[in-house]
Each structure stands twice: as structure tokens, then as C-alpha cells.
Amino acid sequence: MSDPRSENSNLPDVSDVPGQDGLSDDSLQSVHAQMLREKPEPKDGFSPIPILLLLIFSGLIVFGGIYMARYSAGFNALAFNETVRPDDVGEGGEGEAPPAPDPLVVGKRLYTQNCVACHQATGQGLPGVFPPLVASEWVLGSEQSPIRVVLHGLGGEIEVLGVSYNSIMPAFGPSTLNWGDGDIAAVLSYIRQEWGNAADPVSPETVAAVRAETADRTTAWTAAELDAFK
Amino acid sequence: MNNGPLIFFGIFLSLALSWLGLVVANNVDADFGGLGPHMDEATGMTVPAQMPGLARQGLRVYQDLGCATCHTQQVRREGFGADVERGWGSRQSVARDYIQQSRVMIGSLRIGPDLMNVGERIPLPEWHHQHLYDPQVNTPGSIMPSHAFLYEIRKVKGTPSPNRVPVRGERAPPDGYEVVSSYRSQALVAYMLSLKTPYDLPEAGSSDE
Amino acid sequence: MSDTSNQPTADPKVSGATEGVGRSAIDQSIRIPVLVLAGAGLLWLVWGTVLALIASFKLHTPGFFGEIEWLTYGRVMPASVNALVYGWGVNAALAVTIWLMARLSRSELRHGGILITAAIFWNAGVDVGHWGILIGYSTSVEWLEMPAYVTPLLLVAYIMMGVWGVLVFRYRRNPHTYVSQWFLLAALFSFPWIYSVAQIMLVFAPVRGTVQAVINAWYVQNLIWLWFTPIGLAAAYYFIPKVLGRPIHSYPQAVLAFWSLIVVAGWSGMARLVGGPVPAWIISSGVVTGILLLIPIVITAINLHMTVMGNVREVWNSPTLRFVVFGGIAFTAAGLIGSITSLRTLGVTTQLTHFTSGLTHLGFYGFFTMVMFGSLYFVVPRLLDKEWPSASLISLHFWCCALGTAIVVGSLFIGGINQGLQMNDAGAYPEFIDIVRNTLPYLLSRTVGVILITLGQLAFFTSFVWILLRPRTGKVTDPTLFDSSSALKSFAP
Numbered sequence: 001m002s003d004p005r006s007e008n009s010n011l012p013d014v015s016d017v018p019g020q021d022g023l024s025d026d027s028l029q030s031v032h033a034q035m036l037r038e039k040p041e042p043k044d045g046f047s048p049i050p051i052l053l054l055l056i057f058s059g060l061i062v063f064g065g066i067y068m069a070r071y072s073a074g075f076n077a078l079a080f081n082e083t084v085r086p087d088d089v090g091e092g093g094e095g096e097a098p099p100a101p102d103p104l105v106v107g108k109r110l111y112t113q114n115c116v117a118c119h120q121a122t123g124q125g126l127p128g129v130f131p132p133l134v135a136s137e138w139v140l141g142s143e144q145s146p147i148r149v150v151l152h153g154l155g156g157e158i159e160v161l162g163v164s165y166n167s168i169m170p171a172f173g174p175s176t177l178n179w180g181d182g183d184i185a186a187v188l189s190y191i192r193q194e195w196g197n198a199a200d201p202v203s204p205e206t207v208a209a210v211r212a213e214t215a216d217r218t219t220a221w222t223a224a225e226l227d228a229f230k
Numbered sequence: 231m232n233n234g235p236l237i238f239f240g241i242f243l244s245l246a247l248s249w250l251g252l253v254v255a256n257n258v259d260a261d262f263g264g265l266g267p268h269m270d271e272a273t274g275m276t277v278p279a280q281m282p283g284l285a286r287q288g289l290r291v292y293q294d295l296g297c298a299t300c301h302t303q304q305v306r307r308e309g310f311g312a313d314v315e316r317g318w319g320s321r322q323s324v325a326r327d328y329i330q331q332s333r334v335m336i337g338s339l340r341i342g343p344d345l346m347n348v349g350e351r352i353p354l355p356e357w358h359h360q361h362l363y364d365p366q367v368n369t370p371g372s373i374m375p376s377h378a379f380l381y382e383i384r385k386v387k388g389t390p391s392p393n394r395v396p397v398r399g400e401r402a403p404p405d406g407y408e409v410v411s412s413y414r415s416q417a418l419v420a421y422m423l424s425l426k427t428p429y430d431l432p433e434a435g436s437s438d439e
Numbered sequence: 440m441s442d443t444s445n446q447p448t449a450d451p452k453v454s455g456a457t458e459g460v461g462r463s464a465i466d467q468s469i470r471i472p473v474l475v476l477a478g479a480g481l482l483w484l485v486w487g488t489v490l491a492l493i494a495s496f497k498l499h500t501p502g503f504f505g506e507i508e509w510l511t512y513g514r515v516m517p518a519s520v521n522a523l524v525y526g527w528g529v530n531a532a533l534a535v536t537i538w539l540m541a542r543l544s545r546s547e548l549r550h551g552g553i554l555i556t557a558a559i560f561w562n563a564g565v566d567v568g569h570w571g572i573l574i575g576y577s578t579s580v581e582w583l584e585m586p587a588y589v590t591p592l593l594l595v596a597y598i599m600m601g602v603w604g605v606l607v608f609r610y611r612r613n614p615h616t617y618v619s620q621w622f623l624l625a626a627l628f629s630f631p632w633i634y635s636v637a638q639i640m641l642v643f644a645p646v647r648g649t650v651q652a653v654i655n656a657w658y659v660q661n662l663i664w665l666w667f668t669p670i671g672l673a674a675a676y677y678f679i680p681k682v683l684g685r686p687i688h689s690y691p692q693a694v695l696a697f698w699s700l701i702v703v704a705g706w707s708g709m710a711r712l713v714g715g716p717v718p719a720w721i722i723s724s725g726v727v728t729g730i731l732l733l734i735p736i737v738i739t740a741i742n743l744h745m746t747v748m749g750n751v752r753e754v755w756n757s758p759t760l761r762f763v764v765f766g767g768i769a770f771t772a773a774g775l776i777g778s779i780t781s782l783r784t785l786g787v788t789t790q791l792t793h794f795t796s797g798l799t800h801l802g803f804y805g806f807f808t809m810v811m812f813g814s815l816y817f818v819v820p821r822l823l824d825k826e827w828p829s830a831s832l833i834s835l836h837f838w839c840c841a842l843g844t845a846i847v848v849g850s851l852f853i854g855g856i857n858q859g860l861q862m863n864d865a866g867a868y869p870e871f872i873d874i875v876r877n878t879l880p881y882l883l884s885r886t887v888g889v890i891l892i893t894l895g896q897l898a899f900f901t902s903f904v905w906i907l908l909r910p911r912t913g914k915v916t917d918p919t920l921f922d923s924s925s926a927l928k929s930f931a932p
Contacts, residue, residue, distance in 0.1 A: 035459035042680035077261035112317030248705025296513025
């Protein structure tokens with residue numbers, strides 16, 4: 001095998017370098033071919049950091065300080081809202097009472113959180129499975145039956161707009177989620193005026209009266225029982 | 231910068247700073263890592279309540295199936311996104327809501343909807359079983375994978391099984407067969423039903439009641 | 440081979456050829472451990488990408504591959520992430536770290552058996568661990584889904600390698616420490632700390648409540664910024680000036696970039712939790728440090744850009760540099776985008792959407808993986824004393840991976856921003872299923888990108904196996920460049 005170095009005249013001549021007497025041709029032959037054309041190891045240049053950049057970075061640090069001062073809510077571990085000032089946290093909002101919320105807004109929120117799964121956001125229900133609330137005679141009639149349904153649930157066959165359904169509506173009253181009178185009134189008022197429905201809103205007092213009347217009830221209503229209140 | 235020990239010390243100090251400030255400090259903070267349940271004076275209940283045992287098993291099923299890769303369990307505050315408007319919760323989720331969960335899976339990507347309050351939103355076990363068995367029936371066009379492997383299709387022998395699950399749609403079994411839930415799917419659905427926060431906490435700000 | 444270990448290689452009077460002899464000796468000694476790690480890494484890369492491809496399909500076509508339990512998205516996605524991060528990522532990182540540390544410390548390998556044993560332990564652990572995820576023992580902790588029983592094995596394996604790396608640095612023969620060595624030290628030191636803290640406080644003795652989320656975010660961010668980023672930067676800081684034959688533009692800038700990165704990176708992960716059930720001050724600290732990360736990102740970009748400036752033709756022509764500089768550009772992009780989306784006003788839209796996946800892909804694949812490809816294109820010929828067999832294969836690899844990454848990142852960014860805007864608009868998009876439907880085209884194009892990436896990686900794997908198997912000629916040969924015209928003949932790839 002010929003000496004690889006002799007084929008490539010770009011290589012430095014090692015024999016001129018002091019201290020290389022101990023190296024033989026054989027040992028140099030076993031050097032990787034790539035080593036012989038590799039550039040030297042990288043070195044450091046010493047350009048300074050541009051002043052403009054240093055100014056910008058100082059600006060970033062100042063921004064950071066201001067941001068932390070404004071949005072850390074006093075480093076309070078119970079503060080989850082960064083826009084709230086430090087002294088307003090953890091006391092349940094003492095001070096002026098918040099303005100009374102619009103029942104229809106409350107009703108819509110409750111409906112969206114609890115009823116859409118079955119009755120859908122459009123109020124159309126699921127054909128053959130969950131009855132619609134749109135133009136439903138049960139919704140638009142007397143409020144006595146919807147209040148009872150929400151309080152204690154509904155089971156068994158029921159006919160809505162000529163179609164028969166046989167499913168289970170869970171209760172939201174004292175036996176389970178224990179919705180308050182205001183909540184039940186709000187959600188019923190909401191469904192009675194949404195999607196083209198136009199019936200009177202339901203008041204919390206009416207709900208309270210029905211609750212008192214049915215205080216002993218523990219089981220779900222059936223359509224036959226509710227017929228009396230339609 | 232040629233002094234090895236100095237470089238080492240600098241690296242150590244820098245990492246120690248974030249470790250102390252974020253990991254250690256929060257863990258020992260009584261108001262974060264040391265949070266306990268809160269006693270609600272109005273109802274006399276401590277919230278959040280302990281998860282029922284089956285729901286705890288369901289958490290492990292949720293964990294092993296990797297549900298957290300698609301679903302989050304965190305409701306962001308009003309004004310920051312539209313989570314509350316969407317009906318995913320009535321208020322922002324706070325740290326105390328999670329103290330009863332052994333594995334906190336707040337998730338990091340919403341390929342599917344948020345599940346923090348799904349037990350309140352959909353309190354029906356049948357809905358959840360249907361959704362796990364064939365998501366296309368409840369939400370057509372869904373990209374949620376079917377978890378039919380959690381169920382068994384069996385021939386009805388005499389009385390139907392107490393664990394049978396009513397399923398509809400294309401994948402409903404033919405007459406004479408029933409879909410029976412397994413322990414894992416029952417646990418998972420129990421976990422789904424336990425996901426709710428029907429209480430207020432002082433640190434969460436007031437909801438609109 | 441003569442014993443060159445006593446030569447004072449720091450002495451500027453010693454010629455390049457003797458340095459070359461010394462380097463050659465180091466490379467010969469370190470050959471087996473680095474090749475084992477590189478080979479293992481490549482196998483994981485191919486397998487992890489197959490899993491990622493399945494996951495990508497499953498996202499828009501859930502019925503793909505049927506309803507096999509262990510292939511549901513929730514299992515195959517974490518399995519692919521763990522295979523790529525701990526299988527490919529750590530193996531490649533360690534291969535390049537070991538090689539760089541040995542070279543820059545001018546020491547030959549001692550006790551190579553330790554490294555090989557450690558490599559076997561590590562890969563056995565990741566193998567068992569990722570199957571554990573697929574069969575149903577996932578911990579469901581982000582990026583730590585591998586079951587607890589593999590953790591001790593992984594830690595032991597890593598400590599063996601980490602201690603070796605630190606010792607090589609301790610007994611280095613050159614008095615001047617180069618930039619890359621600081622970054623490698625930081626990485627070697629940080630990983631066991633963050634990994635063991637995360638494992639203890641999340642998996643073995645889980646802490647209470649959302650402190651788990653805080654520690655998880657701390658771990659993931661530190662893994663990216665204190666393990667993968669320093670190693671990628673160390674490689675870039677070495678290979679760019681080395682192959683171009685120019686000095687690094689600025690040493691003071693490198694010092695500033697290093698310290699600002701190390702100090703700030705650990706806190707920046709908290710911006711991932713924006714809007715979450717975590718105290719507001721923690722998130723704010725993440726936002727601030729996320730912005731402060733601009734300092735090391737901008738400085739590094741300037742430093743590397745000024746080193747490259749004027750030599751674009753050489754960069755384009757060299758396989759090593761084409762990949763490494765692509766990675767450097769991706770680093771700058773990922774860093775800038777990550778910093779800016781730390782701000783709450785932008786985070787509210789990008790949080791919890793596909794955007795964050797795209798950003799992770801840009802950083803882990805576009806930056807780290809491409810830099811590792813470039814590094815391996817430099818290192819492997821030197822270990823084997825052979826040249827890459829085909830410049831066309833390298834070109835295919837580059838174009839498939841570069842285009843694939845661009846498609847994946849672009850799809851996820853656009854799809855994610857759309858998703859975020861729609862999610863935050865409950866009035867116009869009340870039904871979540873509509874938002875899901877709107878992301879489907881982007882998920883489809885992402886799959887196309889992943890297919891391209893798979894092709895490119897198969898090309899690389901083919902090159903690797905080919906160069907392993909081809910015979911050694913011992914002649915001085917030209918490097919495998921994209922365009923081997925005579926003007927660039929004396930140029931090291």
C-alpha cells in the first residue's frame with residue numbers, strides 16, 4: 001500500500017516538525033484518510049457583543065420586572081387570575097355585592113352545561129331517543145309539569161309532538177344535584193323563550209311552591225301522572 | 231471560561247434556582263402543594279369530595295388508555311378563552327379541585343372537548359358507554375377512536391345481563407345479542423361521572439349566582 | 440500505532456498532520472461505543488417514526504389499522520414520543536456528546552466497555568418501557584409515560600455515561616475550554632437531576648394536586664432546553680467553524696448565550712400552563728423567562744450566522760453543514776416563536792391546540808434531529824475510515840426531511856391557530872365537533888409530511904448500513920459532497 005500522503009501534495013510535510021522522529025511511516029499510514037484533509041479544530045473569534053443588543057436585552061429584563069410586578073398577584077398561591085389585584089384574593093369577594101345576574105343568562109349557562117348532551121344545543125333532541133323542547137307541548141304548557149320533571153326526573157313512555165319516546169331524564173332536585181329554586185326557574189324560563197318558543201317565564205316562587213307540594217316524592221314522574229298538570 | 235469547577239458550580243446554581251423556586255417551594259407551600267379540602271359553611275360539606283372507589287379505578291383506566299393525549303381537564307377562567315361560555319364549567323378550575331386525584335391529568339391538547347365537568351354535563355352512564363363503544367352515534371364525524379374492545383358482544387341467554395349496555399347505530403349488535411360492559415368500562419364511566427365541581431371555592435372567584 | 444497521547448497537542452507549533460494523528464487515535468478508540476449508540480439511535484428513529492406515522496393516521500382516520508387496543512391513539516402516540524425522545528434523541532445525543540467530548544478534551548477513550556454496557560442498558564430500558572406503554576402501563580405523565588419499572592435501569596445507564604463524560608472533561612489535555620464543552624457539561628449534569636426529580640415526584644411518590652402539572656412542565660421544558668438544546672448547540676458550534684475552517688464569530692457572545700440559557704430556561708416551562716389551574720405568579724414567571732429566552736436565541740443566531748456568512752456555497756455543498764445549518768435556522772425559528780407565544784395575549788390562542796405540537800416538532804425534529812443528522816454525517820466516516828457511498832441518498836434524505844418538516848410544522852401551526860381562534864369563539868362555533876372537522880385537512884397534510892420524513896429517514900438508514908458494510912480502501916479519498924467539483928476537493932465534509 002503506497003503512502004497516502006504522497007498522493008496528495010496539499011498535505012503538510014510531517015517530517016520537518018520537531019519531535020516527530022518517533023513516528024514511523026506505518027503509524028502514519030494508519031491515520032484515517034479523512035484526518036489528512038480535515039481542517040484544524042475550531043477556534044474562538046473575539047467580536048464584542050453589539051451595544052444595541054445589550055440595550056435591547058436590558059429592555060427585556062426591565063419588561064420582565066414590570067410584568068412580574070403587575071401580573072404576579074402578590075405571589076399568592078391562591079391567586080389564579082393574574083388580573084386581580086393582590087388584596088382582592090381569597091376572601092370570596094367582600095365589598096359590594098355583584099349586580100343580580102339576568103336569569104336568562106344563568107338559564108342558558110345551566111342548559112348548556114347540563115342539558116345539551118341529550119336535548120342538544122338546538123333544543124331538537126335526538127330523534128327517537130330524546131324528545132325535543134322546541135314547540136313541545138310539555139314545555140309551552142303550564143309550568144307545573146316541567147318544574148316537576150326537573151325536580152324529580154321523568155321515566156317511561158311519553159309522547160311529544162306526536163312521537164313516542166322512552167328514555168330516562170335524570171332528576172336535578174333534592175335527591176341528586178339539589179338545584180336551587182332560582183336555578184330551576186332560570187333554566188325553565190330559558191327553554192320557554194328560546195328557539196322560537198314563547199311562553200311566560202317561571203318564577204322561583206312557583207318552583208318553591210311545587211317543591212313544597214312534592215316534598216315527599218322520591219321517584220321519577222311518568223307521563224300519565226303529569227297529564228294532570230299539562 | 232476555562233475553570234471546570236466554576237462552570238460546574240454555575241450550572242449547578244442555575245438549575246438549583248429553578249428547582250428550588252418551582253419544584254420545592256410549591257410542593258411545601260401549604261396553599262399549593264399542601265392544599266387540603268375546603269369546608270363549605272353553607273352546606274357543611276368538605277369539597278372536593280373523595281372519589282368513589284370505582285371511579286378511582288376508572289382513573290387508572292383513563293390513564294392507561296391515554297385519554298389525556300386528546301382530552302384536557304382544565305377550565306380556563308372567564309375572559310381567557312371561551313371555556314365557561316362553552317359550558318365546560320361555571321368557573322375557572324383551581325388547584326384545589328384536583329387534590330383528590332392521584333394522577334392529575336390536566337392535559338395539554340384539546341383534540342376532544344374538555345372533561346373537567348363532564349359528570350355534571352352528561353350524568354348518564356348510557357351516554358358514556360355508547361360514546362366509548364361507538365362515538366359516531368353521539369357525535370357524527372368524531373375522530374375519537376372506538377373503544378369497543380372494552381365491551382363484549384354476547385348472545386342473550388335467558389335474562390339480559392345486568393351489565394348490558396344499550397347501544398344504537400351501525401354497530402349495534404343484531405337481535406338476540408347484547409353488548410356487555412367490562413369492569414374497565416364500568417370503572418371508566420364511573421370516573422367520567424365523578425368529574426364535576428358543583429361547588430364554589432373562595433379562591434376561584436364568584437360564579438354568576 | 441504509536442502512542443500519541445503524550446504529544447502536547449495544544450502546542451501551536453505542532454503541525455496539523457500530527458494533530459490529525461492524535462485525532463485519529465481518539466476516533467479509533469471511541470469507535471465502537473459511538474457506533475453502537477448511533478446505530479441504536481437510528482433503529483429507534485425508524486421504529487419511532489413508524490409509530491408516529493400510525494399515530495398521525497389514527498388522528499384523522501380512527502379506524503386505520505382497526506380497533507386494536509394497543510394501537511389506539513392514546514397509546515401509540517406516547518409510545519412514539521418516548522421512542523423518539525429517549526430512543527433516538529438520547530442515543531444520538533450521547534453518541535455525538537461522547538465523540539465531541541473526547542475530541543475536544545483531546546483524550547483517548549478509556550474503559551469503553553462501560554459505555555457499551557450503559558448503551559445496552561439504556562436501550563433495553565427504552566425497549567421494555569415503550570412496549571409497556573403500548574400494552575397499557577402508561578403513567579400518563581407527559582414525556583414520562585414509560586412505566587416506573589424501567590426508570591432505575593435508565594438512570595443507572597445514564598449515570599454511567601454521564602460520569603464518563605464529566606471525567607473526560609476533568610482530565611482534558613487542552614487548557615482552553617471550547618464553547619461546545621460548556622454546553623455538553625450543562626447537558627450531562629442537568630439530565631439526571633431533572634429526570635430523577637420528575638420520576639420521584641410524579642411517578643414514584645406523586646405530589647398532590649396540580650403541583651404535578653408544574654413539575655411536569657418544568658421537566659419537559661428542561662429536557663428540551665437543558666438537554667437537547669445544549670447538545671444541538673454544542674454540535675453546531677463545533678461543526679460549523681470546523682467544516683468551514685473559520686473561527687466562531689464571537690467568544691463573549693457565546694459566554695452570554697450560555698449563561699443566559701442555563702439561568703432562564705428552567706423557569707420558562709411555566710408558560711405552557713397558561714390559563715391552567717396553577718397560581719398566577721408561576722405562569723407569569725414562565726411568561727417573563729420565556730421572553731428572556733430571546734437573549735440566548737438571538738445571540739446564538741447572530742454568532743452562528745456571522746460565522747457562516749460569506750460561505751453559503753460551502754454550507755450548501757457539505758452534507759454535514761446543510762443539515763446543521765438547517766437545524767440552526769430551525770432553532771432560531773422555534774425559539775422566537777416559542778418566546779413570543781409565551782405572552783398571554785398570544786398564548787390564549789395557541790395554548791391547548793395543535794400549534795404546540797408543531798412547535799415541539801420544529802424544535803425537536805427541525806433543530807435537534809437535523810443537527811444530529813449533520814453530526815453523524817461528519818462523525819461516522821471518521822470512525823469507519825470510509826466515505827458515504829452515495830451523495831444522492833444524502834440529498835434524498837435532506838430534501839425529504841426538510842420538506843416533510845416544513846409540511847408538518849406548517850400544517851400544525853396553521854391548523855392550531857385556526858383551532859385556537861375557533862375554540863375561543865363560542866358564539867360562532869358552539870359545537871366542538873365543527874372545530875374538530877375544521878382541523879381535519881391539516882391533520883391529513885401532517886400525515887403527508889410524516890410520510891416524507893419516513894422516506895428520508897429510510898434513505899439515511901440505508902446509507903448507514905451501506906457504509907458499515909462497504910469495504911475499507913485505505914486510500915485518501917474525496918469526501919462525499921453534493922457537488923464534487925475540483926474547486927472544493929480539499930474540503931472536509
